[in-house]
Amino acid sequence: EPEVTQTPSHQVTQMGQEVILRCVPISNHLYFYWYRQILGQKVEFLVSFYNNEISEKSEIFDDQFSVERPDGSNFTLKIRSTKLEDSAMYFCASSEPGADSSNEQYFGPGTRLTVT
Amino acid sequence: LAKTTQPISMDSYEGQEVNITCSHNNIATNDYITWYQQFPSQGPRFIIQGYKTKVTNEVASLFIPADRKSSTLSLPRVSLSDTAVYYCLVGDNNFNKFYFGSGTKLNVKP
Numbered sequence: 001e002p003e004v005t006q007t008p009s010h011q012v013t014q015m016g017q018e019v020i021l022r023c024v025p026i027s028n029h030l031y032f033y034w035y036r037q038i039l040g041q042k043v044e045f046l047v048s049f050y051n052n053e054i055s056e057k058s059e060i061f062d063d064q065f066s067v068e069r070p071d072g073s074n075f076t077l078k079i080r081s082t083k084l085e086d087s088a089m090y091f092c093a094s095s096e097p098g099a100d101s102s103n104e105q106y107f108g109p110g111t112r113l114t115v116t
Numbered sequence: 117l118a119k120t121t122q123p124i125s126m127d128s129y130e131g132q133e134v135n136i137t138c139s140h141n142n143i144a145t146n147d148y149i150t151w152y153q154q155f156p157s158q159g160p161r162f163i164i165q166g167y168k169t170k171v172t173n174e175v176a177s178l179f180i181p182a183d184r185k186s187s188t189l190s191l192p193r194v195s196l197s198d199t200a201v202y203y204c205l206v207g208d209n210n211f212n213k214f215y216f217g218s219g220t221k222l223n224v225k226p
Contacts, residue, residue: 004159033214043160043203043216056213091159103148105214107159 002026004108006092012114013082021077021111023092032075033093033105034067036060043091049075082115089113120204120217127223134191136220138204141185146208149180149187154201154219163202164189191222199224 005024013019025032034046048055049067066078075094079086089112093105121139128134140149148167152160164171166178166187177190191198201219 035216042218043154045213045215048213058213089157093159103150104162104165105160107161110157110159 002106004092004094004106006090006108006111008111009109010112010114012116015084015115016081019079019082019113021079021090021092021113023075023077023108024073025075025092025094026096026106027073029094029096029106031055031095031097031103032067032069033095034077035091035093035107036088037091037110038088046077079113082113084115087113087115120206122202122204122217122220124218125221125223127225128194129225130195131193134194134198134222134224136189136191136202136204136222137186138189138217139186140204140206143184143206144208147184147206148208149178149184150205150207150214151176151178151189152203152205152216154203160203160216194222194224196224196226198222 004026007022011019032049035043036046037043045058046061047057047067064080068076089110091110092108095103095105148165150165151163153163154160164173164176164178166180168180171178179188201221203216203219205214205216207214
């Protein structure tokens with residue numbers, strides 16, 4: 001069964017450093033997403049991406065964040081200057097529109113980001 | 117986006133049927149209702165999606181009354197491995213953004 005993959009599984013960085021989280025969505029999917037989940041809290045939407053541009057973004061997704069699909073397979077999330085409060089699990093997801101307008105998102109295993 | 121309200125937690129025993137209800141009073145005409153399951157340290161996993169009446173798949177059923185202001189996820193004969201957080205989402209399936217609520221933590225006991 002196809003799956004979304006994410007690397008690294010755990011990233012430790014110092015405050016103020018830039019990090020890039022990488023995702024490989026399912027190959028025939030067209031819609032890509034990033035979510036984050038602070039330990040013990042709910043899953044929070046960050047951004048959606050379609051046709052090589054951002055479709056929607058949440059209030060969390062400020063100027064420190066950016067996304068990119070640098071080639072035909074990778075989808076990345078960059079945090080330019082990390083803050084302590086960016087420590088969280090970051091999930092990538094992808095989806096393909098169903099014939100019945102359904103939208104089943106497939107999530108990756110996540111990258112745990114720890115900012116010290 | 118329609119806000120959802122779910123119980124914070126539920127307890128059940130192995131072999132029982134579990135029903136988790138989600139309220140979404142301001143659901144819009146174009147909104148779909150979707151449920152996800154999440155185990156600790158894993159990404160959410162799609163369970164089921166519906167628009168109205170009843171939807172059933174190999175793992176669950178989704179009941180949606182005529183007014184669509186609530187929905188009920190039904191898990192038949194739960195096992196210990198069904199212990200997880202269950203999220204109800206409501207959105208218009210325009211594939212642009214989806215907001216998870218606080219979820220229901222289901223604890224299945226032996």
